[in-house]
Amino acid sequence: MTDKKVCPVQLVQPDGRRVHGSPYADAVTDVDTARLRGLYTDIVAVRRLDAEATALQRQGQLGIWAPCLGQEAAQVGSARALRPDDYVFTSYREHGVAYCRGVDPAQWPRMWRGVSLSCWDPDEYAMTNPAIVVGAQGLHAVGYALGAHLDGAEIATVVYFGDGATSQGDIAEALGFAASWGTGVVFFCQNNQWAISEPVQVQSPIPLAQRATGYGIPSVQVDGNDVLAVLAVTRGAVARARDGGGPGFVEALTYRMGPHTTSDDPTRYRSRADVAPWQARDPIERVRRLLVAEDGWDDAFAQRVHEHAEDTASAFRAGTLALGDPEPAALFDHVYSRAHPLLDEERTRFTDYLRSFEEAPS
Structure with a gap:
């Protein structure tokens, strides 16, 4: 009989206290106060940019937007574990990953405004453009990882998708192919608890990480709102992939605090009581509390973070408003x-x- 209980990896509790005794802590011993401040700066900037994009859509400047509110730690923590030559295959919500890969925020609005088929040059950032077809990027990532291996490239390939995508045939095929060929791809599932209006409990009676185990792929479940834990777990998975150890699967437990997209109304299928427990696990507040507890917080730093976030949002807005409408032909x-x-x-x-x-x- 399968044990359904899985203890997610956690290094920082919601109140900012560290978790002692975890073997994964060894993977982030290099994260000193300066680096922790950097992670906090990243998370705040991503949230501010996300809010700006949502506002622009409401103002009619973007056709649609897929918010990542609440998922910033899962994205920043995993992205900061990657090397520049690692290759990322994304879905449509990984704005934090794009930010960490160095994509100019002014480039992002092109597709979301509906004036281009893409946002940026994938080769420039080693990251594909947003994939709208749910789960399709899983197969693309496995094929790329196999090709990279045949070319002798010592890189990791990472594919991002949500809990809903695990119910798609493309992800199942990708897992099977990766397991059979031992491809160096890391499947990173952001389990934000909702596939539009369908809760994850309807999709799977067991933790999603155990689905990968069924294919013979090593898997781990991590607190997706704990940026240090996500960083540690992802570092291990990508290192294994680079070293020829085959595929890995990471399930980051997080929560989609906003709508599925700006055309969705989440109040139709979930209550405030559903959201409240996750608000208490806010990834930004968790890092802030840790910095305060370890004397890494002061007003000057807070002001720098605010200014950087505002500059990032301003770049996104300027890039949006600078886009003209394409010719119909x-x-x-x-x-x-x-x-x-x-x-x-x-x-x-x-x-x-x-x-x-x-x-x-x-």
Whole structure:
């Protein structure tokens, strides 16, 4: 009989006190006050940027946005465990990962505003653009990891997805393929408890990490609101992948504090009582309390963090407002790599249709 109880790795409690005796603590002994301040700065900046993007969508400047409110520690902690040459495959909510990979916030709005098919050059940041098809990136990551291994690259490939994606066939196929071929890919599941309006308990009667165990893939469940624990666990998983140890699976337990996207109303399927316990586990407040307890907090530092967060949000807003609307006929660009007669015919008919408005008598 399978034991359903899994104790998630935790290094910092919600009240800011450290957890002593965990073997994972050895993986973050280099995180001194300066580095802890850096992690705090990252988390605050990501939350501020996320709030700015949500406001821009409400103002009609973005078509849609997928908030990551509450999930910042899972994203920052895992991203800061990566090397520049590690390759990231993302879903559509990993704004914190993009921030840590150095993506210019002014580049992010392109796709969300609906003026481009992508946001940034993946090769420049070793990170793919947001993937809208749920779970598809799992197969892409496994294929890339296998190719990198055949090329002799000593890197880790990391793929991010949510709890809902674990119910998709693409993730199941990716896990099976990775296990069979021993590919160096780390499956990073942000279990934010909700697949739009469906709670995780409906998706799986056991912890999601145990699904990977069924494929023979080493897995670990971590407190996703504890940035140090996430950093430690991810460091171990990517080191194993780089060293040829095969795939790994990380389930970060966190919570989506906001809507699934800006077109969603979470009050229709969850109550304030559902959210309240997770508000007490806020990842920002947890690090702040730790810094206070260990004499790493002062007003000057708090002011620097605030200013950096505001600068990040301002860059995102400026990038959004600077984007013009594309020409309507650009709809047909970059559909095929070569000329296609059917597409050419559709472009001509559409152009003639638009021209008919210009030629119509006033």
